[in-house]
Amino acid sequence: MPELPEVEVVRRGLHNWLIDRTVADVTVLHPRSVRRHLPGATDFVARLAHTRVVEARRRGKYLWLPLDSGDALMAHLGMSGQLLLRPAHEPGERHLRIRVDFTDGQRQLRFVDQRTFGHLLVDKLVDDDAGVPLPSLITHIARDPLDPAFDDDAFAAALLRRRTGLKRALLDQSLVSGIGNIYADEALWQCRLHWAAPTERLRRPQVDALLSAVRDVMTRALAEGGTSFDSLYVNVNGESGYFSRGLRAYGRADLPCERCATLLRREVFMNRSSFSCPKCQPPPEFARF
DNA sequence: ATAAGGCCCTGCTCGC
DNA sequence: TGCGAGCAGGGCCTTA
Structure with a gap:
């Protein structure tokens, strides 16, 4: 369901809220949601802790948050994935899969996904053919038609x-x-x-x-x-x-x-x-x- | 190399 | 009322 426009709406929301916030802790509630993070859930959590979000970027239906560690937190929403920014005191959603707490203790980043076709992972950024940093796992994804560099x-x-x-x-x-x-x-x-x-x-x-x-x-x-x-x-x-x-x-x-x-x-x-x-x-x- | 089919998932709706 | 079938379908994987 989420295609480029929907993912871009999410990207803008993340960009507005998350810039310069520092991850305090991450909780993986469903292993399938990190299945593409091959080193496993423990490594996923460890590589996010204490990193600072630099920005929010997107190519096609993929979006990612470059971190000051040089890694990026990448997401694909699949069919039913949602990335929500919720007050930390609010109860978890029924299909809450991953929760990210920040050091300010205000809003949590929540990955909610009923059908679990979506996933999150932490990946190295590599330069594409035009020198643009891209998560290494999506270098095969073509530019999208709204990308100024689309040929x-x-x-x-x-x-x-x-x-x-x-x-x-x-x-x-x-x-x-x-x-x-x-x-x-x-x-x-x-x-x-x-x-x-x-x-x-x-x-x-x-x-x-x-x-x-x-x-x-x-x-x-x-x-x-x-x-x-x-x-x-x-x-x-x-x-x-x-x-x-x-x-x-x-x-x-x-x-x-x-x-x-x-x-x-x-x-x-x-x-x-x-x-x-x-x-x-x-x-x-x-x-x- | 490209093309095409299978599979993974949960919840809702429909017909018997 | 119960329950199985059908539907929603993106992307990775395998096969040809």
Whole structure:
């Protein structure tokens, strides 16, 4: 559920609150939430204690807090993860997995995650090809379309080299990051492309229209505080965003297209739903999945 | 190297 | 009322 706009909302909340605060103690309440921290939960805690948060950064759906130790506390929210800043005296949430206390004793950073697809880990920062520090475990994650250093030409070339379906390519975080099922459907609807369009047959104007659509829908969602269908996605204060009211394709099966009034359809592939307009987004002659 | 399918998780909804 | 099936699906892993 949390895609780039939702993660960016969280990043901004963390940035505002955590800069220059020092970790006092960390409690891991569920081992699965640190499963990608290979040295284990004890090491995870030890490498965070007494470090100071420098800033909050993001690439795609990953976010991390560079620390004065040279490490970074990295997070991926998965399907249901939340990072909350809560008064230390308030009771723990039902699915509280990790708790970080700071030396000022005021707010706790809480990782709450119902489905435990998300995770936290501590990682070394390494320089990417442009000299930007990045957690070592996500060097394979491509830049996202809102990154000023995103290379449209390189993306277009890489996309046309693929031999797969367009939506599958959009969801591939090593090609372009930050796009999930919701914003993929929204962007495809906006630029009138079908999810099964074969990537190798796209033309550059279509790629440009696609990138514009992705950026537009993500920017609008960000302005609304992100998309929420229920209480699963929230900002650091536990509040939901409002962009679900702005969705024009996702979740709108059998509802009229806002452009042509044709009823939108829901199709299943990759074990997930795709919503599209049969008229505005006609299926390609040769479909790839 | 790329492409594609399986798996991990919990809670909610639906039909019988 | 009980209960299993279906659904939500991102990213890592394996296989071809």
